[in-house]
Amino acid sequence: MRLSVCLLLVTLALCCYQANAVVCPALLSEMLGFLFVDEPVFKLQLAKFNASPEDVAAKLEVKKCTDQISLEKRGPVEVALLKIVEKCKK
Template sequence: MRLSVCVLLVTLALCCKQANGLACPIVVTESLEFLDMAPALYKFSLQKFNPPSENVDAKLKVKECTDKMSTSDRNQIKLVLVSNHADKCERPL
C-alpha cells in the first residue's frame, strides 16, 4: 500500500501539469455567499446546484459554525479570497 502511494505521487509529479492556486470565479462567489448570506437565503442560493437535501443540511450545519466566527475573521477570509483571485486574474492576455 505504501509503495503504491509513493508511485502514485511520483507519477503525478512527473506527468501532470503544474497547478496554480487560482480559484474559479464561481468558487469565490460561492465562498463569499457562504460567509455573508443569512442561512435561509444561502439555502435558496444552493438550489442552483440542485443538491441532495442531505448535502444542503450538511452545508448549513457547517454554516452555523462559521456564522459564529467574529466579523473580523470572516472579513480576513473574504479579503484573502478576493485579493488572491484579483491578483492572479490581472494578467495581460
C-alpha cells in the same frame, strides 16, 4: 471545523496557482455567501447547484459554525478568498 476551512483555502490556492481561468461567478457568490448571508438566503444560493438535500444540510451545518465567528474575524477570510480569485484571473 477550523481545519476544514484552512484546507479549503489551501486547496483553492493550489488549484488556482497556475490557472488561467476565470472563477465562476456563482462559485464566488456561494463562497462569500457562506461567510456573510443568513441561512435562508444561503439556502436559496445553494439551490442553483441542484445539490442533494443531504449535501445542503451538511453545508448548512458547517455554516452554523462559521456564523458564530465575529464579522471582524470573517473579513480576513474574505480578503484571502478575493486574493485567490484575483490570482486566478492573471
